[in-house]
Amino acid sequence: MQSAALGGSEPGCDLRPAARQAWFAVGLGLGLALALLWGGLAWAGRPTTVRLLMPAPFADATAELVESFNREHRGLRIAVTRGPFETESVSDLAISSLLLGDSPYDLLLMDVTWTAKYAAAGWLLPLDDWLGPEPLAPLVAGARAGNIIDGNLWRVPMVADMGLMYWRTDLMAAPPRTPTELVAISERLQRQGKVRWGYVWQGRQYEGLSCVFLEMLRGFGGNWESSGEGLGTPAATKAASWLRQLIVKGISPAAVANFAEPEALQSFEAGEAAFMRNWPYAWQELQGPSSRVAGKVGVTMMVAEVGEPPAATQGSWGLSVLAGSRHPAEAVQVLQALTGEASQRLLVQRWGYSPTLTALFDDPALVAERPLLPILQNALESVALRPLNPGYAQLSDILQRQLSSVITGELEPALAMERAGRGSQLLLEASGRGSEQ
Amino acid sequence: MSLLLMAPALLLLLAVFLWPMLDYAWLSLQAQTVFTGLKPVPVGLANWERLLGDGRFWQDAAQTLRFAVVSVGLELLLGLAIALLLHQSWRGRGLVRSLSLLPWALPTTVMALGWRWILNDPNGPINGVMQSLGLPSLPFLASTQLAWLAVVLADTWKTTPFVALLLLAGLQMIPTDLYEAFALEGGRPWQGLRRITLPLLRPYVLIALIFRLAQALGVFDLVAVLTGGGPASSTETLALYAYLNAMRFLDFGYSATVMLGMFVLLLASALLLVLAQQRWRGARP
Incomplete structure (x- = not known):
């Protein structure tokens, strides 16, 4: 590098190369420091x-x-x-x-x-x-x-x-309290042609089915213990066969075996059914402009046999x-x-x-x-709690599978619930969380 | 030298195929569940013992096999018919050829959601037509028999174009002078189908069969979206069961065992297929 090449003789550029380089280095250093400082401040100020x-x-x-x-x-x-x-x-x-x-x-x-x-x-x-x-x-x-x-x-x-029962205030004076009453009111309203279906609920093989079942299990005097036990009991068989009978008697459509919350809501909202099991969010939807039952809906607890407290799945x-x-x-x-x-x-x-x-x-x-x-x-x-067990997903899956078999008429309720009870027992034993705890 | 040239491909195969398989084999000998805090604990062959006695695994295996055989069979028959039709020259063939690929181009999830709506009881269009004809609506996805049919139907609808495309490519590879010579010798067109078309199409049928069987035996997305395996687990496949064990139950050891069990069944079917093909070839000189 020669000074001539850098144009040292031109006016205003009379710095010698070494000095120029030094100034350049100082400028670069200062610039870098400023950039770092600014970046650091921005970093610290970043939320x-x-x-x-x-x-x-x-x-x-x-x-x-x-x-x-x-x-x-x-x-x-x-x-x-x-x-x-x-x-x-x-x-x-x-x-x-x-x-x-x-x-x-x-x-x-x-x-x-x-x-x-x-x-x-x-x-x-x-x-x-x-x-x-x-x-x-x-x-x-x-x-x-x-x-x-x-x-x-x-x-x-x-x-x-929590699970709630929605009912039509324009079709009855008071909601049913027991499973038998629900069936009787439904059959009467269906006979009179007031509604196509009595009761719509969640019967698909998924978590919602376990929620529906737990309420009925409580209603028939049983319980799904926090340990995961209680499915192979007579109360469980009663609850499962009541759900199956709803379809057999035509109170619930056969399609309920593929219903989740939106399908039940859709049917009830269209005025097709006298009762629906759903969560609190449904209330808001039922008052909306697309609802044909706005202002005609009451909310109450799920039915239970006489002497049993009604339950709401949490x-x-x-x-x-x-x-x-x-x-x-x-x-x-x-x-x-x-x-x-x-x-x-x-x-x-x-x-x-x-x-x-x-x-x-x-x-x-x-x-x-x-x-x-x-x-x-x-x-x-x-509220009724589902078992607080790390293996709950599998316990619920065992129940859903057997219940779905009952609802679609593939299995007798007693046999299905016995299998559900045995299946959960095996799982609990294998996981070291069996009845000895 | 040849080994050296093959090395990159071999290494890739080892990395994406053998390594995961070995990992699964190791996992199938561990209890790695939510109860062990997701830490692996060696349990020997416990998972395998459980697999052999697990009625659900075998039921799912039978359901998966039945689904694969019926849907792939239907797809081959329909695909062959469509391929023969599209091979003829007629007006508008190009348009129909492109249109017929549409189901294959749709993502499975979208297609399955579409079918879920079409088959909805009572608000889907099919049940709408049924009701307007005064017929009772059919609970397609709420009945164990109908739900199985629905899955087969949706899969056939989606993958027949794939089979048709493969077979159409095969048809176009058959030289036309064979048919001309056959006609000169006095052969009739339908004899030509049996004597020329089908034998020469055989390799393509085999490719379609292997592709489709492998896919159908591992079917997951269609079932997960359309039925979720229900009702009463009647449409649950092995892939869905393995997924449930891993993602829902957090039982990774057993999920790996189910996957390996499924792999063994798949391998056995592929082997059977190859054997059958060899006998088929042997039967015709």
């Missing part, structure tokens, strides 16, 4: 993102809450992943990511039946040390159950959910922090915000989701606005 996976309906319902949370918190941002609609598909998505080891989510909105499984798999963060003493105390009793397993708190419920969705979260403190903060009173109030006012906090059930203004609340509270007092 922590808490990622949350929810089923699509809840992502929609909480969109407003999430938006206002993000506005109010400068250093913290919630990013919601809108999961699938079906409950089990959301679990599949979460499990796929958890199995790969490095889950992209900090928080998961969980169905009550997943809790034991996820906790046993080591995927959840125990919340006991994060939430202070008695975090579940503000909740109504029925919503507290199913969150503490083996002495640890794994989940805080955001909305409650659903409920709650938030859990994943064990792999890199921001557990922030995740807990988001959990508290989304399960808090303001959030639950908006969810019931705007979307009709049942709250879990006693304060909201006791708020007269809210009750005046949402007359369903006392009924929901009543149902929450007699």
Whole structure:
């Protein structure tokens, strides 16, 4: 490199090459330092993102809450992943990511039946040390159950959910209380041509069938114990054969063996049926513009034999922090915000989701606005829990398979329930959670 | 030298095929379940013992086999008929050829959701027609016999075009002078089908058969979406059962065992097929 080549003789460029290089180095160094400083500041000022996976309906319902949370918190941002609609598909998505080891989510909105499984798999963060003493105390009793397993708190419920019976107030003065009454009223209304079907429910081979069955099992004096036992009992046979008889007698359509919640709702909404078993969300839908029964619907507890208390299967969705979260403190903060009173109030006012906090059930203004609340509270007092066993998915699958055989007429109720009882017994023994515990 | 040239392909095969198989074989000797906190605990042959005594595995195996044989059989017959038709020259053939591929081009999930709606009781279009004719609506997906038929029907609808396409390619490879010579010797057209077309089409039939059987024996997405395996597990296939064990029950050891059991059955069917093909070849000089 020669100075001539650098044009040293030109005016304004009289610096010698060495000095030029030095100045260049200083400039570069300063520039780099400034860039680093600026980048570092930007990095420090960047908000922590808490990622949350929810089923699509809840992502929609909480969109407003999430938006206002993000506005109010400068250093913290919630990013919601809108999961699938079906409950089990959301679990599949979460499990796929958890199995790969490095889950992209900090928080998961969980169905009550997943809790034991996820906790046993080591995927959840125990919340006991994060939430202070008695975090579940503000909740109504029925919503507290199913969150503490083996002495640890794994989940805080955001909305409650329970199985309810919807009935047509324009067709009868009072809803039936017993299974026999339900059949009698249905047959009368069908004979009179008032309705095509008596009772629509969820009979597909899926989790909803277990929920329907648990209510009837309780109604006939049995129980699905928290250990997973109680399926091979006479009460179970009575419940299963009552469900089968609904189809045999033409009170429920044969198609009910493929009904989930939307199909039952569709039929009831069209005015085809006198009774429907569904969750609280259906109330909002039934008052909508597409409903032919708006203003003609009552809600009550499921039927039960005389002397047996009616039961409502506990659903409920709650938030859990994943064990792999890199921001557990922030995740807990988001959990508290989304399960808090303001959030639950908006969810019931705007979307009709049942709250879990006693304060909201006791708020007269809210009750005046949402007359369903006392009924929901009543149902929450007699909720029936599905077994809190890590192997619940398999226990329920055993039950669903046998029940589906009964409903489609493939198997006699007594034989099917005996098989369900034996199948669950084998599973419990193999897992070391048999009756000796 | 030849070994060296083959090495990349061999390595790839080992990596994507043998390694997972060995991993599964190892997993099938472990209890890795939600009850062990997802940690593997050696249990010897316990999973295999359970498999042999698991009525559900064998029922699913029978259901999977029945589905594969019936649907692939239907697809071959229909595919051959369609291929013969599309091989003739007539006006608008090009358009029909493209259109007939449509079902094959649809993603299975979309197609299965479509069928779920078409077969809906009582609101699907088929039951709409039934009711307008004064007939009772049919609970297609709520009856064990009809649900099985529905799965076969949907699969046949979707994959017949694939078979037809393969066979059409085969038909176009047959030189036309063979037929001309046959006609000169006084052969009739329908004899030509039996004497020339079918024997020369044999390799293509075999390829279609192997492709389709392997797919049908491992069927998952169609069943998962259309019926979810129900009612009464009557449409549950082995792939669905393995998936339930892994993703829903978190029982990975047993799921691997079911997958390997399924692999053995698949291998046995492929072997049978090859043997049958060799006898077929031997029977005709």
